[in-house]
Amino acid sequence: MNEQTKPGVFEVNGEAHMKNAQGHSVPLEQIRPQDQLLDELVRKIIGFATDLSGQIARFKGHCFEDVNDFLGLLSAEYGETKGGARGNLTLTSFDGTMQVKVQVADHFDYGPELQIAKNLVDQCLIEWSADARPELRAIIERAFQTNKEGKINRAELLGLKRLEIDDPRWRNAMQAITDAERAIGSKTYMRFYRREHGQAQWEAITIDMAKA
Numbered sequence: 040m041n042e043q044t045k046p047g048v049f050e051v052n053g054e055a056h057m058k059n060a061q062g063h064s065v066p067l068e069q070i071r072p073q074d075q076l077l078d079e080l081v082r083k084i085i086g087f088a089t090d091l092s093g094q095i096a097r098f099k100g101h102c103f104e105d106v107n108d109f110l111g112l113l114s115a116e117y118g119e120t121k122g123g124a125r126g127n128l129t130l131t132s133f134d135g136t137m138q139v140k141v142q143v144a145d146h147f148d149y150g151p152e153l154q155i156a157k158n159l160v161d162q163c164l165i166e167w168s169a170d171a172r173p174e175l176r177a178i179i180e181r182a183f184q185t186n187k188e189g190k191i192n193r194a195e196l197l198g199l200k201r202l203e204i205d206d207p208r209w210r211n212a213m214q215a216i217t218d219a220e221r222a223i224g225s226k227t228y229m230r231f232y233r234r235e236h237g238q239a240q241w242e243a244i245t246i247d248m249a250k251a
Contacts, residue, residue, distance in 0.1 A: 046082045095246065102229055106130070106141060135237035145225045149191050152219035157183050159212035163204075178202070193220075 048055050048067060055067035057078065067075070109130075130139040160179055182195040200213050231244040 045079075046086075047078050099229070102139075103227070106139070106229075136234050138232040138241060140230045140232070142228045142230065143225050144228065146223050147193055148221050148223045149216075149219040150221055152215040153183075153191070156212040156215035156219065159208045159215065163206055163208050163212070175202075196220075 047057055049058075049064075050056065051064055056064040057067060057070055057075075059065050126143055128141050130141075131137070160183075164176065164179065178195075178199060181192070182199040183191070184195075185191055196216055200216060204210075231246075232241040233244060234241050
């Protein structure tokens with residue numbers, strides 16, 4: 040039976056081996072020392088990262104549970120029985136130096152009506168070609184562009200709808216954008232802030248390693 044001596048290393052017939060990316064067992068003596076050190080380093084870091092990820096997941100769960108418990112108590116105080124966090128809210132310490140924000144971000148997708156809207160807007164641009172300002176063209180192009188995930192930027196579309204243009208096709212296009220929008224879910228975030236005193240600027244408490 041294989042006997043594991045250290046992470047990533049196991050014994051076969053009394054000889055230490057490591058498994059390569061193809062799944063083959065390679066005798067340890069055939070693996071360069073620097074490759075062994077690299078493997079050990081990666082396993083060490085991933086071990087810490089896995090533990091930290093679990094801590095953050097538990098922390099997140101406890102935070103939402105505590106906030107929901109508090110809101111439940113607050114709801115009962117006023118005779119409202121549903122309780123729980125259902126929207127954006129801000130919780131601030133009594134001295135005004137610590138803050139917890141719960142924010143709900145809705146996620147939207149767009150149906151085939153969006154293509155109709157794009158066609159109508161393109162018709163307008165063709166007819167207005169002599170008079171259409173470059174800024175307007177840029178706004179329209181940004182509104183219908185997708186990001187690297189293939190998603191439409193909703194803020195740009197909303198900006199397009201705020202433009203006041205008196206043309207029936209334009210108004211139909213804006214209605215098509217409205218009809219195309221479909222809410223597909225929401226995600227709740229919790230963010231943390233602190234400051235030295237009640238008049239100081241808030242500073243975010245960073246948990247995202249990429250922003251630390």
